[in-house]
Amino acid sequence: MTVLWPIAVITIKEGIRNRAIYGISLFALLLLGLNLLIANMAAHDVGKVAVDMALSTISFSGLLVVLFVGINLMAKDLDKKTIYMVLSKPISRSEYIIGKFFGIVLILFSTIAFISIFACACLFVLKAGYATYFPQFSWSLVFLGIFFILITLILLSALSFLFSSFSSTSFITLVLTILSYLIGQSLSDIKALIETSRITGAAVSPITIQVVNVAYYLFPNLSFFDIKTQVAHGVSIPVPTILWTVLYGFVYTSLAITAASLIFRKKEFS
Amino acid sequence: MVRILTYCLIALFFVVHIVAVGKLTDQHAALQKSGYQNQLFVLPSPILKVVALDYDGVVSDYLFFKGITYIGGFASRGGRFQLNESQWQGFYNILDVSTDLDPYFQDPYYFANAFLTWDAGVVRETNVLLKKGSKYRTWDWSLPFFIGFNNFYFLQDYDKAAEFLMVASRRPGASTTLASLASKLAFKAKRTENSIAFLEEMIKKTDDESMKKTFGTRVEAFKAILVLENAVDDYRKKFRRFPVNLDELVKKKIIIEIPKDPFGGKFSVDSQGAIRTTSEFLLLPYHR
Numbered sequence: 001m002t003v004l005w006p007i008a009v010i011t012i013k014e015g016i017r018n019r020a021i022y023g024i025s026l027f028a029l030l031l032l033g034l035n036l037l038i039a040n041m042a043a044h045d046v047g048k049v050a051v052d053m054a055l056s057t058i059s060f061s062g063l064l065v066v067l068f069v070g071i072n073l074m075a076k077d078l079d080k081k082t083i084y085m086v087l088s089k090p091i092s093r094s095e096y097i098i099g100k101f102f103g104i105v106l107i108l109f110s111t112i113a114f115i116s117i118f119a120c121a122c123l124f125v126l127k128a129g130y131a132t133y134f135p136q137f138s139w140s141l142v143f144l145g146i147f148f149i150l151i152t153l154i155l156l157s158a159l160s161f162l163f164s165s166f167s168s169t170s171f172i173t174l175v176l177t178i179l180s181y182l183i184g185q186s187l188s189d190i191k192a193l194i195e196t197s198r199i200t201g202a203a204v205s206p207i208t209i210q211v212v213n214v215a216y217y218l219f220p221n222l223s224f225f226d227i228k229t230q231v232a233h234g235v236s237i238p239v240p241t242i243l244w245t246v247l248y249g250f251v252y253t254s255l256a257i258t259a260a261s262l263i264f265r266k267k268e269f270s
Numbered sequence: 271m272v273r274i275l276t277y278c279l280i281a282l283f284f285v286v287h288i289v290a291v292g293k294l295t296d297q298h299a300a301l302q303k304s305g306y307q308n309q310l311f312v313l314p315s316p317i318l319k320v321v322a323l324d325y326d327g328v329v330s331d332y333l334f335f336k337g338i339t340y341i342g343g344f345a346s347r348g349g350r351f352q353l354n355e356s357q358w359q360g361f362y363n364i365l366d367v368s369t370d371l372d373p374y375f376q377d378p379y380y381f382a383n384a385f386l387t388w389d390a391g392v393v394r395e396t397n398v399l400l401k402k403g404s405k406y407r408t409w410d411w412s413l414p415f416f417i418g419f420n421n422f423y424f425l426q427d428y429d430k431a432a433e434f435l436m437v438a439s440r441r442p443g444a445s446t447t448l449a450s451l452a453s454k455l456a457f458k459a460k461r462t463e464n465s466i467a468f469l470e471e472m473i474k475k476t477d478d479e480s481m482k483k484t485f486g487t488r489v490e491a492f493k494a495i496l497v498l499e500n501a502v503d504d505y506r507k508k509f510r511r512f513p514v515n516l517d518e519l520v521k522k523k524i525i526i527e528i529p530k531d532p533f534g535g536k537f538s539v540d541s542q543g544a545i546r547t548t549s550e551f552l553l554l555p556y557h558r
Binding site: 193 | 316317320325326327328331334335372374375376377478
């Protein structure tokens with residue numbers, strides 16, 4: 001732990017120096033401002049549109065932080081060879097990976113917290129103005145939604161660590177992370193699509209079914225963490241579902257980080 | 271010399287820019303009028319669900335807004351929305367896909383019920399859409415109420431209407447009159463009285479002032495028809511035949527005067543004793 005903390009702190013300092021994080025936050029604030037205008041357009045479901053926009057803004061800007069700040073922080077050490085200096089210190093490669101990961105988790109946490117404060121302020125203003133159009137609204141669900149977004153982003157960061165442990169450039173890591181995000185978000189829908197095609201009698205090749213089944217267990221199913229629709233309509237989530245989802249996120253993240261540090265230990269720097 | 275040329279070029283580009291914006295604005299408007307852009311297209315929902323990633327809710331909002339701004343383009347004062355069949359189909363599809371992405375979203379159901387029944391006359395399809403909403407929005411009594419209303423008013427399927435009204439009456443916040451309305455329907459009571467009761471319920475449910483006004487006028491018209499129907503009944507009991515025209519009711523002192531049709535039509539009575547009005551097209555569902 002004593003070794004991890006300085007690495008995490010350096011990672012946070014590096015992250016804050018990255019201009020992209022300010023750009024992303026500004027972008028998020030603009031989207032939230034837009035939310036004040038757009039939610040008005042709904043006839044009844046002002047609350048639903050407002051929550052949709054607020055949570056999607058948090059999720060999208062968080063994704064940008066993972067892709068353009070998180071990956072850079074990991075890859076820059078490799079690209080600029082500063083990693084030699086770090087590894088010459090008395091710390092193991094696993095400690096380096098885990099410390100770095102904690103740093104990025106803290107950056108994600110603070111960015112999401114910052115944007116969430118404004119998102120909640122935005123919801124608060126709209127709720128004060130259109131109280132009757134927020135019939136099922138619940139703050140605890142909104143916070144649960146934000147928490148699930150944070151888990152998704154941490155999981156995705158862990159995956160980007162796994163990719164950067166074996167890929168040679170940050171660009172490949174970026175592409176692989178984006179691909180896993182796309183696959184992770186659409187897995188459930190594609191599985192459902194194939195199953196309905198089978199029910200309606202449309203021909204689906206057995207290879208496709210096998211590929212989807214393998215992908216379904218291999219890639220993280222990010223749609224488990226997507227409860228924006230339920231939050232927007234105040235549909236409560238059962239406690240066991242919450243616990244299983246958190247457990248799933250924790251296990252997948254730990255697996256990815258462990259695999260990353262195992263591969264990183266064997267990595268040869270040229 | 272070079273500097274002057276540069277300034278001249280900038281000025282020239284600026285002029286061309288202004289002209290181009292003006293020209294393109296007109297041409298773009300003409301393109302939209304040509305009908306090619308006047309159709310709504312939307313991807314099928316299984317594909318859109320994959321493409322929307324975790325932004326299903328926002329995409330659903332977008333599609334709904336696109337749908338209502340599209341139909342808003344056809345708005346005309348006081349009249350029906352003049353869309354052709356494929357344009358109505360496009361509007362239906364976009365609301366259908368919007369509610370596939372977020373089946374809890376109330377507004378698409380509300381607008382579907384407002385436009386697709388009264389203006390487009392696609393009642394059965396609208397009910398399919400509303401049933402989807404009723405399945406998900408279990409706390410909302412208005413959707414099964416709408417289905418019941420449509421079955422009663424447009425499809426004249428009283429059993430189905432009673433069934434959905436009972437569903438609506440059991441949901442939280444439902445008006446207490448719904449259950450009695452449903453039971454009345456089960457006995458297939460008089461259509462006009464039930465229409466009045468139904469429409470009064472609709473007025474309570476609606477918060478849009480112009481819709482309220484339209485429903486109010488319809489209630490007035492049905493009340494006038496009810497007065498005439500009762501008068502014709504009395505006449506038949508007295509003279510054992512139907513009146514030839516409505517003036518006869520006044521002449522025989524059954525009513526003092528013939529009530530006015532709030533839609534500006536003229537009431538008449540047919541050989542079966544049923545009340546007709548020349549403004550029936552505004553009162554009754556639209557048939558293509």
